[in-house]
Amino acid sequence: MSNPIIQFDDVSFSYAGTDSFALQSVSLEIKEGEYVAILGLNGAGKTTLGLCVNGIVPTMLGGNLTGKVTVGGLDVSEYPVRELAKLVGIVFDNPEFQMSQMSAAEEVALGLEHAGVPHEAMHEIVSDSLAMVGLAGFEARSPLGLSGGQQQRLAIAAVLAMKPRILIMDEPTSNLDPIGKQEVFDMAAKLNGEQGMTVIVIEHEVEVMARYADRVIVMDGGRVVMNGTPQEIFSRVDELAALKLRVPEAVALAKQLEARGVWKGDFPVRTETAVDRVNAMLKA
Amino acid sequence: MSISNPLPLALVPGNSFIHNVSPGPKMILVVGYVILAFSTQNIIILYSMAAIAFIFAIWAGILRTFLKGLLILLPIGSSLLALQILAPAVEKPWTAAAELGPVTLYIDGLYYGFVLLGRIFASLAIALVMLMTTHPSDMFTTFTKLRVPYTLNFMQAMTLQLIPVFQREVGIILSAQKSRGMKGSGFSAVLPSFIPVFVGAIERVQQLSISLESRGFGSTGHKTSYRKVKGKWSDTAIAVCSIVIMATLAVMSIMRGSWNLSDQITFSANFVLGLFLLVAGTFLTIVTITIAFMFRK
Numbered sequence: 001m002s003n004p005i006i007q008f009d010d011v012s013f014s015y016a017g018t019d020s021f022a023l024q025s026v027s028l029e030i031k032e033g034e035y036v037a038i039l040g041l042n043g044a045g046k047t048t049l050g051l052c053v054n055g056i057v058p059t060m061l062g063g064n065l066t067g068k069v070t071v072g073g074l075d076v077s078e079y080p081v082r083e084l085a086k087l088v089g090i091v092f093d094n095p096e097f098q099m100s101q102m103s104a105a106e107e108v109a110l111g112l113e114h115a116g117v118p119h120e121a122m123h124e125i126v127s128d129s130l131a132m133v134g135l136a137g138f139e140a141r142s143p144l145g146l147s148g149g150q151q152q153r154l155a156i157a158a159v160l161a162m163k164p165r166i167l168i169m170d171e172p173t174s175n176l177d178p179i180g181k182q183e184v185f186d187m188a189a190k191l192n193g194e195q196g197m198t199v200i201v202i203e204h205e206v207e208v209m210a211r212y213a214d215r216v217i218v219m220d221g222g223r224v225v226m227n228g229t230p231q232e233i234f235s236r237v238d239e240l241a242a243l244k245l246r247v248p249e250a251v252a253l254a255k256q257l258e259a260r261g262v263w264k265g266d267f268p269v270r271t272e273t274a275v276d277r278v279n280a281m282l283k284a
Numbered sequence: 285m286s287i288s289n290p291l292p293l294a295l296v297p298g299n300s301f302i303h304n305v306s307p308g309p310k311m312i313l314v315v316g317y318v319i320l321a322f323s324t325q326n327i328i329i330l331y332s333m334a335a336i337a338f339i340f341a342i343w344a345g346i347l348r349t350f351l352k353g354l355l356i357l358l359p360i361g362s363s364l365l366a367l368q369i370l371a372p373a374v375e376k377p378w379t380a381a382a383e384l385g386p387v388t389l390y391i392d393g394l395y396y397g398f399v400l401l402g403r404i405f406a407s408l409a410i411a412l413v414m415l416m417t418t419h420p421s422d423m424f425t426t427f428t429k430l431r432v433p434y435t436l437n438f439m440q441a442m443t444l445q446l447i448p449v450f451q452r453e454v455g456i457i458l459s460a461q462k463s464r465g466m467k468g469s470g471f472s473a474v475l476p477s478f479i480p481v482f483v484g485a486i487e488r489v490q491q492l493s494i495s496l497e498s499r500g501f502g503s504t505g506h507k508t509s510y511r512k513v514k515g516k517w518s519d520t521a522i523a524v525c526s527i528v529i530m531a532t533l534a535v536m537s538i539m540r541g542s543w544n545l546s547d548q549i550t551f552s553a554n555f556v557l558g559l560f561l562l563v564a565g566t567f568l569t570i571v572t573i574t575i576a577f578m579f580r581k
Contacts, residue, residue, distance in 0.1 A: 031389045054498050061494075085500040097488045098495035100442055102421050109510035111499035126510070144449065158499065 005166060005198055006053055011067035012222075013048060013057060022048040024222040026067070030215075032165070035189070035228075040219035041244055047250040049219065050168045053200070054088035055081045059238035072165065075213030086115065093171035095151035096144065104130065104146070104154055105139035111162040127226065129161040130154075133187055134140045149180025156187065166198040167191065173205065181205065185212055209246045210234055210269040224242035234269045250274035294444060296416045302344035303417045306513050307426040309523040310414040316530040317410045321403040324537035325544040327395070330402030337409035346416045353412045354405075359570045361401045362563040368397030369560045381556035389560050391553065403577035420444050425509050434507060446485075449461035453481050 001247040006029070013023040023045050030036055038046045051057040055076040058065040069076045072087045092098060101107040108126045117125065130136055134154035138146070143154055152172055161169065169188065173181040189212050191197045203209055209216060209230065218226035220243050226233050234240070234247045237255050241247075247255075250268045254277075257263035262281070268274040286572070317333060324330065341350040372378055372393025381389045420441050427437045457477040459558075467473040493501075537543040 051494075056494055056498060060497055065361035080502065081497045082500045084505075085498050086496070090495075090498045092491060092495060094491060097491040100421070100438075100445065100492060100496065102441075102445070106421055106510055110496075113510060114503045116503075116508050119508055119510070119512055122508070122510050144445075155495075162499065254457040261328050 003032060005032040005072055005201075006030040007067040007068075007070040008049075008052070009070070011052065011065065011069055013052070013065045014063055014214045015048075016062040016064075018063075021222045022063075023052070026222075027218065028223050028224055028227060030198060032198055033192070035192045035199045035212055036201070037213035037216045038200065038202045038219060039204070039209065039216060039233075039245060044219040045222040047170055047217055048222075049144075050090065050170050050200065052076060052201055053084075053166065053168055054090050055079060055084045055089075082114070085111070085162065085164075087164055087194065088166040089164035089169065091152070091155050091159055091170065091172055092188070093174045095148065095155040095175070098155045098158075099143035099151065102142060103139065104135065104141050104143055104157075107143050107154060108158045108161045111158060113216060115162065118267040125161050129157040132160055134183060147180075148175045149177065149183065152176060152180065152184060153187070156184070160191070164197070166200065168199045168200045168202075170202045171204070172201070173203070181208070188212070204246075206246050207232070207248045207271070210250075218245065230269045231266065235267045237267070294415070294448075295419055296344075296346040296349050298345050298417065300344045302340050304412065305417075305522060306421045306515060306519045307414075307418050308513070308515070309519045309526065310418055311423075311426065312523050313526050314407075314410050314414050316526055318407050320534045320537075321406050323534045323542065324538060325396075325399045325542040325546075327398050327402055327545060327549070329533055329537070329543070330399065330406055333406035334402065334409050335439040337406065337413050340413045341362075341409070341416075344413065344417045346413070349416060350409075350412055353416075354409065355406075357405060357408065359567060362570070364401055365394070365397045365403075365563045366560060366567055368393035368400075369556060372396070381551075381553040382560075384557075384560070389556055391551055391556050394551050394556060394559070394573070395544075395549060399544075418513075420423045421511050424514050425511050425513050428507075428509065429513075437533060449488075450481060450485065455482055457481060469580065471580070 008028045011023055011026045012021055014021050026045075026049065029217060032236060038049065040046050048057055051061065052065075052069050053071055053076070055071075057063065059081055071084060074084065074087070076084060099107055105126050108129050109122050112122050112125060127136065127139065130138060133156050135150060135153055135157060137151070138154075143151060146154060152175065156167075156169070156172070167188065169184075172263055173184050176184065185201075185208050188199050188201065192199045192212075193222045200207070201213070213230055216226070216228065216230050216241070217224055218233060225243070226236065226239070234251045237247050237251060246252075248269055248271070250271045250273065253274060254263045254267045258267075268277055317337075321330060321333065338350075341347050369381075369389050370387060372390050373396055374392050378390040378392045381391045383389075420576075424437055424441045428434065454474065454477055457480050458473060461467070461473060461477065466476075
């Protein structure tokens with residue numbers, strides 16, 4: 001965790017044809033190797049924030065951008081998306097809409113073909129990427145014939161093959177069952193932990209975020225309203241409730257116990273911590 | 285969520301000799317077929333070409349899907365022959381074969397009708413064999429080698445991909461309509477489902493373009509290919525043989541004034557009458573069924 005790899009400097013953005021701001025005076029820094037979760041209601045500007053990082057906003061989706069977004073030292077409004085693609089991988093919530101090839105292997109290879117990776121080197125990268133997301137042996141399968149979770153992991157593999165330094169996942173598990181969700185988050189944690197990849201996850205699942213994220217950013221109405229460790233953010237139960245956001249169940253439990261005078265001290269953001277604390281209280 | 289492939293246009297997986305021929309020779313064959321078919325009026329050549337395509341289809345084990353694809357010839361062929369019998373596309377005087385109430389059936393146009401049908405038949409048959417035995421990605425790679433622009437190539441590959449997707453989406457919307465007590469079948473049910481499908485398509489395409497762009501789609505540098513189409517000696521042999529045979533036949537045809545055999549092949553009046561009843565009946569049946577299907581309650 002050293003230099004900021006992503007830097008937002010007083011960034012405001014409105015989509016073409018609208019007056020309202022999707023982002024308003026956003027300033028933040030994300031360091032290389034961080035695992036950042038972005039929380040917020042629909043329309044809070046989370047997706048726009050993510051799209052800013054690889055330059056889709058403002059290059060592809062037009063609009064009015066003020067301020068400066070720097071990614072890996074590059075000003076995103078000056079570099080085409082295809083250049084930033086080498087640095088930033090992005091996965092969206094609807095994996096099926098991101099598939100365009102006849103087989104899983106070709107889907108993964110697509111980005112490599114665009115980057116001009118030699119044919120001989122491709123097979124290894126493709127099978128490594130598929131193995132990384134637990135889809136080894138799926139090379140010849142049609143992407144459209146996979147389950148939702150498999151498709152999502154394939155979409156992630158397609159991005160991983162390009163070896164980005166930053167992985168952005170925009171509600172990657174909204175179509176997945178609990179096991180599928182777990183798989184995706186475990187994988188992201190592994191990439192973050194083992195390869196030091198910077199991971200930004202836009203999610204509604206607060207339990208998961210509390211478990212994996214180094215930092216939680218809360219957005220509302222295009223602004224960054226909270227920015228801190230999961231412990232700091234999820235302890236602000238009332239403020240989050242005012243933003244209509246949930247807190248992890250463990251925190252909610254502790255909050256209610258505190259109201260009855262039973263709980264003292266920090267709120268536990270992880271279920272295990274809550275269990276330990278309650279256990280200790282019962283024994284005392 | 286598996287997708288069946290109801291349109292007989294896509295690859296029928298297999299590992300036959302025909303499947304393993306590279307796309308290059310197959311494309312040469314298709315182009316050669318079209319050129320030869322339109323430079324000759326020799327029906328023996330034309331129907332032999334169609335027969336060879338049939339043999340390829342049987343050899344590749346795709347006969348059932350192949351025949352489904354050829355069904356489109358039924359309305360085209362029957363109307364074509366019927367029209368040539370009613371109003372020959374040759375100079376008068378015409379020889380009448382039979383009177384059928386107010387209409388007169390003529391013999392003279394029939395040969396030309398068979399020529400037209402043969403051209404469509406042979407070209408369509410070989411094109412279907414090629415589409416059904418060639419992996420679209422291999423075709424894609426070959427087109428790229430031929431310096432067809434990448435974007436254009438991608439569009440063509442995408443189109444083949446999207447057809448089954450949209451078919452499934454129409455199915456989902458029809459089920460949704462049914463579950464809300466609306467009509468779920470027939471033409472009048474399909475029509476209103478087009479709007480949600482198209483809106484969905486626009487959304488899908490936008491999402492896809494963002495996804496592709498963020499994987500470097502627009503890069504201007506040299507692009508490589510995951511699949512490699514290996515050239516085999518048999519491919520070269522097939523390509524050379526097809527070019528030689530078809531070029532010879534095409535040149536012979538052109539030198540003999542398109543090699544029209546209508547002087548040697550004559551049709552009897554009864555044959556014309558019988559054929560007319562058959563094709564007109566077929567055509568009217570197809571039209572009736574189509575109309576009945578469209579306005580089905």
